Amino acid sequence: MISFEKLASKWQKTKVLKKNFEIKDYLPETKWLNKKNLKSMLQKHQAVFVKPSRGTGGVGVIKVETGEDRDERIYTYHHIKKTKTFKTIGKLYFSLKKKIDKIQTKSKRGQGRYMIQQGVPLLKYENRSFDIRVIVQLNKKTKKWESAGMLARVAHPAKIVTNYSSSGTPMKYEQVMASFLSKEEIPVYKEQLENLVVKMANELSAQCNQLQILGFDIGYDENIKPWLIEVNLEPRFKSFKITDMETYEKIESNFTGYRGEEPVKAKPIKKRSKWKLKNVLEKQSEFRQHVPETQWFNHENLSDMLDRHQMVYVKPDNWSMGRGVFRVERVKNEDGSDRYMFQRETKVYSFDSFAELFASLDKQIKDMMKKRKTKNKKCLIQKGIHLLKYEGRIFDFRVLVQRTPDHKFEVTGMAGRVAQSQRVVTNIANHGQGYQVEPLLAQYMSDEQVQAFKIKLKELGEKIAPIYNLDAIGIDIGVDRDFFPWIIEVNIWPNLYGFDELEDKTMFNRIMEIRNYWKNR
Incomplete structure (x- = not known):
């Protein structure tokens, strides 16, 4: 067996x-990538694909073609939007190796030894x-x-x-x-x-x-x-x-x-780091598809993610309450050229080039970190989700899960958080507003569909909570235009902002009852 x-390797699956x-x-014919194999494959096939044996999502795939220019053999490779042409296999192979090194440095989804696959x-x-x-x-x-x-x-x-x-x-x-x-x-x-x-x-x-x-x-x-x-x-x-x-x-x-x-992990998670909390969730395959792609903030990762997603969020690794969050976008001008923008709170900055955008964003992040005097100065880049809107304002949901006195995990709170107009975060502490779930979804779904969706969120919360094994966690869930739930963040010290301002206090009273039980033990 x-x-x-081991079977996750593309090579191993092909072998079986x-x-x-x-x-x-x-x-298709497949070989490991080396100079000799690259040469022989291009002699037999007009095009081949060079790809990581453990890559996902199409990351790291490079198309290589051979042809003639003025009766001279040439080789071309295509990766995302970049195209390069070479006159010898040696130069092609050297450039491919450099490109692969860059891919593997910045993307966890382009890993593993590289293969060459026949281009059909x-x-x-x-x-x-x-x-x-x-x-x-x-x-x-x-x-x-x-x-x-x-x-x-x-x-x-x-x-x-x-x-x-x-x-x-x-x-x-x-x-x-x-x-x-x-x-x-x-x-x-x-x-x-x-x-x-x-x-x-x-x-x-x-x-x-x-x-x-x-x-x-x-x-x-x-x-x-x-x-x-x-x-x-x-x-x-x-x-x-x-x-x-x-x-x-x-x-x-x-x-x-x-x-x-899969068995649930029972070891308590106590680190506030968004990166570590995200990693815990990604290790459970059932939830992996609900976690937006996340990378460490640097020049190459930001450029790559903007190429693929057009809109991302940059946020400090261990801050809370929506502080220090930037929305970053790449948009098209009418003439087809690219324009880059980022927004913090309500202020928008616009640039003609990615280099200008990164220089300004990087400076603002460093200045922000200096003022906060925090030890952890790392920031993350998270794939941007185009959230549903209520009266023109984005919203998401806070699902609060608590351990009950009989040691079961129960969703005791579920509320919507609607961002203030023109702001990029929904946090109540950052001018957001708490709402019942039903009116937010009513414009998109029937009453029956709303209740079914609430059950789906409840089940998601109660399955996730045992992984962290804490007395309470808050899960921030965003819903995209296809009504797919995305786990934007997991909070291990969740506040009750939003629940306390709902007119119906039934939910808030239940939350406080369980919180006081554990506080007084």
């Missing part, structure tokens, strides 16, 4: 699947690359693998990867494939693809019995032959909400975690 951790002769024909000439939809994401789940009752959902992912015109996190567009399988197949052929090809990925799932699970859900990324070539691009052991499936809510809910209802039910 192979452990989950290649042993099955029925599957082998659908796998894929079909294009409206001149944009696309692949097919198929989610396969282990049926709880029958213990058999079943196809749970299928959609197409169409790449951003300027990107070489199709991932949703890299600005890819999820679309219905039938809509995209209608450009290549007749109405009668579409269900036939869909069923063939489902049978193929189920066969692959059986092969992988025979070697690792921890698997519960898998995501297969499949590309079609010009003959509409499927090719396996990648297998994800911990696939996100949020993009199904955009194309097919019914399928999303079916997947979620059968979702028990990437490795089934």
Whole structure:
């Protein structure tokens, strides 16, 4: 048997699947990256992809192509928006190694030894690359693998990867494939693809019995032959909400975690560091998809995250109450050029270049830290979530979970926090305002949907609390325009701002009852 951790390697998954002769024909040629292999692969294939063996989200993928310029052989690589051309394999390989070193220094999602994968000439939809994401789940009752959902992912015109996190567009399988197949052929090809990925799932699970859900990324070539691009052991499936809510809910209802039910950690967490609190949550695969991407603040990380997300938040690692938070954006001018902005409190600063933005932002952060005289001067960059709004103001939810006298974890408080107009944080201590949950969601959902969403938040809170094993935690949850909950922050010393100003004091009284019980023990 192979452990989950070992099978997470793309190389190991390829190695397992290649042993099955029925599957082998659908796998692109793959080799470890070195100068000799790069040369031989480019002699056989016009294009290859250089990618990390343990990367996720399309991070670190580099496309390398070979061609001719004035009868002279040239080599070109593409990474995000950058393109470089070389006349020799040696120079190409040297530049690739430097680029890989930079990627691995700044991104935890581009790790592992690098591989070279055969570039398959894929079909294009409206001149944009696309692949097919198929989610396969282990049926709880029958213990058999079943196809749970299928959609197409169409790449951003300027990107070489199709991932949703890299600005890819999820679309219905039938809509995209209608450009290549007749109405009668579409269900036939869909069923063939489902049978193929189920066969692959059986092969992988025979070697690792921890698997519960898998995501297969499949590309079609010009003959509409499927090719396996990648297998994800911990696939996100949020993009199904955009194309097919019914399928999303079916997947979620059968979702028990990437490795089934995992044991809860019981060691109390007492550090206020946002980075450490975030890491604790990310280690639990059930919650990982709810945590926005977070990196340490520096020049390279900020540039990279703005390229991929356009909007991020920069915040001190261990401050509270929304103090010191900056909203940073990259926007397009009418002429197509980039403009950079950041906002702190209600003041907005605008710049023509990223260099100007970073210099000003970095100076403000250093000045801010000097005034506070704090030992921990680190800041984080967090992927920006476009939150729902109430009367033009962003809002999120504070979910308070307490340990009851009988040592069970109970959500005793749930309230909305609406930011003051033009401000970037919702904290009550930073001019935010407390609200009941219902009126905030009423403009987006029916009464029944609001109650169902509250139950979802409650379940999320009561599952998370045992991980930290404290008498009380406050979880700040933001909801995006697809109604997906994001865990913005976990507070291990939660205040009661917002709950005390609600007209109905039932919730506040229950919170104080439990707080006083532990205080007086």
